[in-house]
Amino acid sequence: MKRASTARDSVPVMVTSLGLVLILLMLALVMWLILSRGFAAFWPQRLEHFQLKDGSALLGEVWERLETPEGQRLRLRTGNREITGQDVQLLDMAEVASSSIPQDAVLLERHENGVFLGWLVGLRGPGLAVEGDGPNLRRNLDKALEHMEEVDGELRSLQEEARRLALKRGRWEEEVERGASVRRVAELEPRLEESARRLQLMESRLDSLRSAADLWRLDLRSADGATTDLPLLQVGRWVPANELGLVGRLGLYLARVGDFLSEDPRESNTAGGVWPAIFGTVLMVLLMSLAAAPLGVVTAVYLHDYARQGFLVRLIRLAVNNLAGVPSIVFGIFGLGFFIYFMGGGVDGAFFGHRLPEPTYGTGGILWASLTLALLTLPVVVVATLEGLSAVSPATRMAALALGATRWQMMRQVVLPNAMPGILTGLILAVSRAAGEVAPLMITGVVKLAPSLALDGDFPFLHLERKFMHLGFHIYDLGFQSPNVEAAKPMLFATAMLLILIVLALNLTAILLRNHLRKRYKQAAF
């Protein structure tokens, strides 16, 4: 920076640079908070054992050390929710008589009730009973868990098969109810009977699988000395947390991140992964682009090249620019009124009358949410395309016309390719805006837990009427609607970080793409 030459000069320099520093500080703070906590969420920690002065004991991961006037206080994740009623406890160091890091303590990741912290005591199964922690038990536990994974897979595929059959049955039943022809009914009736029998068979097979798996139990001791036994089917992974070296911890960390990205959420979203939310976000953004891109480009082309330039066009441009400033919840309300009630209601009346009063399209769904967001981001696309179009020099247009091209050929073959960098930049900016938008979604079809993805193996594969999950809403849900705030916290930060990374990646793509295309379609420099 240039040195301020006089005292009068230095004041504005100071004030303005102070503003910059302030903004940078805020940004750094937000990013540090989210990134540090987000990245730390899955890092395996040591299990610490605390002997308290009143004779009781606690085992837990130290999540935070708080300095208070009364001395140090710990936020301790003790797990074992079904026993103590909470995952996280506050512990005053003044109450602690002694603490240690027991080598043999383990952490169990469970499909229900969060984690269990304690010690392995025994393993029981059909024809197997191991007493006492040791290599023998651990080896058998690994083997048994592998078996449980197989059983789990079998259970899932059986359940899926039963679900599909039930779905098919439902359709046949509906057909019969709606009054199919006599011949059709005669055709369907045996099928209905056959499928009912098969469903029953599946049910009993499921039951027997479950009860066989239930024979596998793991005996455990918690910090207070009590022993419990867990059905092994509930255990996802056991971690000898205090024995792990750096490599072991890193492996576990990556495995947990993988689970987070690929699994369904469990236990009111406080455990498991966010895969449906990632999927919902991406699919919604994709659908939005499919709607916003053509509409925005066509609008901009008309405004820029075909409409007679004058007061009206200037007014429309102004209106489009202002549309970008309308609060997103207003778009949400418009989406609710226009798309869901008016259009959705109309579609239901015309095509799904037999299901009424149960709405099909007349309620929030991924299609309506995408269209609402498309409307919201349309100004971004239009403005970017307008800019892209005006960046194409009149000389280039003239060249095409003078060769005998029609205006449309000129547009399609010369102008639009040249305007592409601008258009794509606008589109990706729109996408990154849409990816982070939550308010309008809350009234147009986002839910905290969607029973199924909008894209699956059931005909017709893409279910645009379905409700969906979304990362932004997921953050809101974890932060403010969770029954177990403490357990949700790491998930909250991890989800926030994921969303930020996705938006960051989108913006980065936009910049790279634009630079690449600019090089390719650079304007004649003369």
Next chain:
Amino acid sequence: MLEMTKPEVTRRSDADETMETALDVQGVEVWYGPSRAVHGVSMQLPARRVTAFIGPSGCGKSTLLRCFNRMNELIPDCRVTGGIHIHGRDIHAPGTALEELRREVGMVFQKSNPFSKTIYDNVAYGPRVHGNKDRHALDGLVESCLKRVALWDEVKDRLKSSALDLSGGQQQRLCIARALAVDPRVLLMDEPASALDPRSTGRIEDLITELRDQYTIVIVTHNMQQAARVSDFTAFLYEGHLVEFNETQRLFTKPDHEQTNDYITGRFG
């Protein structure tokens, strides 16, 4: 207005061939809104000859040139009246396809304006627009057009690289090749060399000399020497009026009009 006498052509080998009129201009006027830029110009431009338009800046040379391929219609509020026949066809006749007209009457602009496409695609653009999609035919056409503008040897190894990587002079020759690729009968050039260095200008002039046998060329220029070097006929315009249209040699040595004389000798004011 000067009544044009058909001049004897002595510089060309086909001197005794009766001259065919390529562009027949009758009382053309051009208005930009309320102001008149071209006043009742009439002249007959001979086929397969080079005609130069000269005159001070703002006298309407470009405007008149743009009448011949009806590019003025792209300018809002611009109005053209009068008759223009190209090889006997009225270009303003109802039902005239603009695309056809512009295929027949090519144009090269003052500033080179290649598309931000490959060299190959630049030349092939016109033929493709007019429905020529055959790869082999296009390959041959691109090669012959680039050869005709003496660019082939310079670019034959990088036909697939961007046209914008060429130098200014090369770009302008590419633009001429692009105009030739649709096989026009008339080529309009609006100060095609004014943005180029003397060497590139020389090449463009050589090129015009090469092309004069096959095309009717109309060139706008501010450079008297250039007009004298490359053109067979010269039209001198002043404030929208056609002052004199004559054989180039005659116009530059024994002009019929005082005004022309003043302009070409630089005593203008």
